[in-house]
Amino acid sequence: MNKQALQDTANRIGKYIHRTPVLSSTMLNEIAGASVYFKCENFQRMGAFKMRGAASAILNLSEVDQKKGVVTHSSGNFGQAVALAAKSLGVKAYIVMPSSAPAVKQAAVKAYGGVITISAPTLEAREAESQKIIDSTGATFLHPSNDLDVILGQGTAAMELLEEQAELDVLMTPVGGGGLVAGTALAGHFFGKKCVTIGGEPFEADDAYRSLISGKIETNETANTIADGLRTTLGDINFPIIQKYVDSIIRVEEEEIVAALRLIWERMKIVIEPSCAVPFAALLREKERFAGKRIGIIISGGNVDLGALPF
Amino acid sequence: MNKQALQDTANRIGKYIHRTPVLSSTMLNEIAGASVYFKCENFQRMGAFKMRGAASAILNLSEVDQKKGVVTHSSGNFGQAVALAAKSLGVKAYIVMPSSAPAVKQAAVKAYGGVITISAPTLEAREAESQKIIDSTGATFLHPSNDLDVILGQGTAAMELLEEQAELDVLMTPVGGGGLVAGTALAGHFFGKKCVTIGGEPFEADDAYRSLISGKIETNETANTIADGLRTTLGDINFPIIQKYVDSIIRVEEEEIVAALRLIWERMKIVIEPSCAVPFAALLREKERFAGKRIGIIISGGNVDLGALPF
Numbered sequence: 001m002n003k004q005a006l007q008d009t010a011n012r013i014g015k016y017i018h019r020t021p022v023l024s025s026t027m028l029n030e031i032a033g034a035s036v037y038f039k040c041e042n043f044q045r046m047g048a049f050k051m052r053g054a055a056s057a058i059l060n061l062s063e064v065d066q067k068k069g070v071v072t073h074s075s076g077n078f079g080q081a082v083a084l085a086a087k088s089l090g091v092k093a094y095i096v097m098p099s100s101a102p103a104v105k106q107a108a109v110k111a112y113g114g115v116i117t118i119s120a121p122t123l124e125a126r127e128a129e130s131q132k133i134i135d136s137t138g139a140t141f142l143h144p145s146n147d148l149d150v151i152l153g154q155g156t157a158a159m160e161l162l163e164e165q166a167e168l169d170v171l172m173t174p175v176g177g178g179g180l181v182a183g184t185a186l187a188g189h190f191f192g193k194k195c196v197t198i199g200g201e202p203f204e205a206d207d208a209y210r211s212l213i214s215g216k217i218e219t220n221e222t223a224n225t226i227a228d229g230l231r232t233t234l235g236d237i238n239f240p241i242i243q244k245y246v247d248s249i250i251r252v253e254e255e256e257i258v259a260a261l262r263l264i265w266e267r268m269k270i271v272i273e274p275s276c277a278v279p280f281a282a283l284l285r286e287k288e289r290f291a292g293k294r295i296g297i298i299i300s301g302g303n304v305d306l307g308a309l310p311f
Numbered sequence: 312m313n314k315q316a317l318q319d320t321a322n323r324i325g326k327y328i329h330r331t332p333v334l335s336s337t338m339l340n341e342i343a344g345a346s347v348y349f350k351c352e353n354f355q356r357m358g359a360f361k362m363r364g365a366a367s368a369i370l371n372l373s374e375v376d377q378k379k380g381v382v383t384h385s386s387g388n389f390g391q392a393v394a395l396a397a398k399s400l401g402v403k404a405y406i407v408m409p410s411s412a413p414a415v416k417q418a419a420v421k422a423y424g425g426v427i428t429i430s431a432p433t434l435e436a437r438e439a440e441s442q443k444i445i446d447s448t449g450a451t452f453l454h455p456s457n458d459l460d461v462i463l464g465q466g467t468a469a470m471e472l473l474e475e476q477a478e479l480d481v482l483m484t485p486v487g488g489g490g491l492v493a494g495t496a497l498a499g500h501f502f503g504k505k506c507v508t509i510g511g512e513p514f515e516a517d518d519a520y521r522s523l524i525s526g527k528i529e530t531n532e533t534a535n536t537i538a539d540g541l542r543t544t545l546g547d548i549n550f551p552i553i554q555k556y557v558d559s560i561i562r563v564e565e566e567e568i569v570a571a572l573r574l575i576w577e578r579m580k581i582v583i584e585p586s587c588a589v590p591f592a593a594l595l596r597e598k599e600r601f602a603g604k605r606i607g608i609i610i611s612g613g614n615v616d617l618g619a620l621p622f
Binding site (some may be wrong): 026039047265266269302311 | 354358551573576617620622
């Protein structure tokens with residue numbers, strides 16, 4: 001893992017992704033007591049940072065493997081990201097989606113040219129359907145977070161942020177499967193100046209917090225959080241990176257997530273997913289720790305169901 | 312009215328406003344069949360283009376008049392804009408607000424340092440309270456739309472847009488009191504290359520559409536539109552400008568406004584007021600007319616009540 005690997009990834013995926021804007025708000029800075037820079041990956045292609053990792057992973061396949069296609073199972077953003085990145089590269093994408101996935105998400109994958117297979121809504125069924133496709137096509141399976149090329153791709157958002165705000169003291173991201181926080185921590189370590197990376201996680205799905213304490217990958221018995229992107233657990237590839245490069249993880253209550261979400265919608269005028277509000281909620285929860293600092297927050301995505309808002 | 316007046320206004324207000332970003336979306340361009348550039352005044356200070364006109368009007372007062380303060384009556388964005396612009400300039404702002412104004416809007420004016428007087432919720436009461444303040448303080452009354460300095464200020468948003476997208480064929484804005492569309496049409500005329508300005512208006516409050524036909528300022532008997540910023544009527548200062556420089560006005564149904572609003576929220580990931588969706592709804596309603604053109608749309612503001620969304 002080195003600086004050059006990140007730089008190569010950024011160069012490789014550059015033309016397949018948007019360079020997203022960095023926004024800030026005087027009002028939110030006053031509320032936070034710090035200078036906060038929001039890296040708006042909700043404006044990324046297909047609406048989330050996952051586009052970066054998907055593009056990175058597909059670009060890293062051999063030409064032979066690209067011809068056979070890629071497969072993933074996802075009910076959310078990673079399926080859309082793989083479909084769109086594959087389309088941009090002329091690669092066939094097979095997306096296994098649980099029958100419980102909203103019609104709108106299926107439509108999005110289809111619009112991006114993905115070949116959808118509907119499975120029963122269990123992990124076993126999704127994995128079995130994926131394996132069937134791999135067996136019959138030779139397609140390469142892409143994991144949304146536990147894959148080094150994906151992790152490096154996700155890290156490019158923080159690299160761009162550090163290019164604009166070189167003096168950041170802290171980078172913050174939500175922690176779900178661990179790809180974003182791991183990639184961000186690498187970017188902060190190699191491209192920041194004494195910049196530490198801190199994750200935000202719901203108390204309701206605090207597997208990563210507990211994993212850092214126990215030293216092994218913990219799971220969640222339940223995950224009743226509005227931050228639906230953060231219900232997943234870490235993997236054996238990203239966990240060692242997180243152990244080495246992430247400073248700490250701050251847990252937040254559900255009400256804190258909703259309050260932070262509302263503040264960002266109201267003050268920043270941007271549509272973001274509940275998961276994105278978790279790091280800002282973490283900042284507000286431990287305000288004194290961040291007083292006067294320069295904080296970069298990765299706003300991970302903006303694909304929300306407007307019919308089901310918590311306001 | 313000339314090019315220099317607009318340029319002077321832009322120079323004068325420059326340091327008191329944000330230069331807002333211009334966003335576009337591949338998806339929305341596909342849906343519209345045109346290239347659409349959204350000038351995001353929802354990211355403007357206090358969340359709306361009104362900041363431009365308020366700053367312009369206050370900066371244009373003599374030093375003596377600035378010392379006496381300014382007064383306006385408003386239940387919405389202009390009150391906030393005057394309060395914030397006045398605060399930035401060290402000028403006292405008296406804002407008359409109807410007792411029906413939501414607490415959150417009163418709080419915003421107060422946060423910007425405005426001195427609030429609550430009046431009964433009728434136009435007469437608001438005007439009487441304003442007059443009382445003028446009589447006792449000598450403060451200058453600022454009108455939100457029927458004022459040349461305000462109109463020139465509002466036109467600076469389109470000037471900035473044309474600096475980034477010089478080849479626009481069409482500029483579109485919502486039409487409420489007429490200040491934004493008049494200023495935009497001036498900017499399009501003096502700074503565009505054969506760029507026409509078209510207004511969008513709800514059928515439910517189509518006073519401007521009818522005014523252009525009859526040649527005199529028409530009013531609305533009712534104004535049952537979700538586009539609450541567009542319930543007002545034109546004034547004797549902006550109407551002649553609109554007659555001379557605005558190409559036409561397109562009317563839209565309420566369902567079209569809500570559909571356009573949802574598209575912009577979902578695809579652009581930005582929080583905008585219902586009024587802002589009216590020009591995009593007008594574009595979609597008359598798609599063939601705009602096919603293949605380059606369209607600039609002024610997104611007028613983003614101050615919405617998240618507890619009362621139409622989704």
